[in-house]
Amino acid sequence: MSTVVIARKEFADAVRSRTLWGIVAIIAVMTSLAMAVTAIVPGAPNVYAAIGGASQFAGVLVPIMALVAAYLAIAGERESGSIKILLGLPPTRGEVLAGKFLGRSLVVIVGIVVGFAFAAVIAVVIYGGVPPVAFAGVTLLSAALGVAFVGIGIGISAATATRSRAMTYGISAYLLLTLLWDLVPEIARMLFGSGNSGGLEAWYLFLTVLSPTGAFNGLAREVLASAVGGPGMGLALTGETPFYLQPVALAVILVVWTVVPLVVGYLSFRDADLS
Secondary structure, eight states, X not given: OHHHHHHHHHHHHHHHTTHHHHHHHHHHHHHHHHHHHHHTSSSOOOHHHHHHHHHHHHHHHHHHHHHXXXXXXXXXXXXXXXXXHHHTSSOOHHHHHHHHHHHXXXXXXXXXXXXXXXXXXXXXXXXXXXXXXXXXXXXXXXHHHHHHHHHHHHHXXXXXXXXXXXXXXXXXXXXXXXXXXXXXXXXXXXXXXXXXXXXXXXXXXXXXXXXXXXXXXXXXXXXXXXXXXXXXXXXGOSSOOOGGGSHHHHHHHHHHHHHHHHHHHHHHXXXXXXO
């Protein structure tokens, strides 16, 4: 029960502080912009290409918004000392962490879903309609990506004692997992070579999807490929797509990125001296 109470408070605080409305506005504007821009790109644009463009925007925007919504959840209260008041009440440290994760996740999910709903209106105006399965799939995957980065942000917040450190680690996580991760498979290919003249090696593609953003992009590609009847992750492979590039494996990667930082953060928070 304490976890639910904390989650409700976190959500209510986000509404009052306009964090939720900020997420809605950014997602709505940028995904709608992606829908509109695709319509003027040469090459017979269609609504599926527009949804793909929106998913690319989401892959960049959602992580930073989720981290901003989560990185001070515990670290901020530790620095101000208010966490000691909260822990003086019935909630345990584990319940505090779980409640903050659930509350901040709900903020991000609602913000993303409402923002994408606005983008759907733009798609209907421009293209005359929107494929419900493909659009809903990308929207839900964007929400899942947001939850994963909330887990990362809460884990960072639980493991740090000051706002400045939480911000530094949060920015580093965003840069590494979203903007710089593409360098990892490229460096590996330079070091070990491809050896596959007919296409990319499976291990190379696996490295590209090992980050939460990479897994999201892979899953979004699979959703759109399924909707239009095209190839998914196996497009660049010459043989059969291995199990670790299947949608289930990509979903597991997202779950791992959600859970592991929370566990590491909890273990640090559990043993931290808050006096």
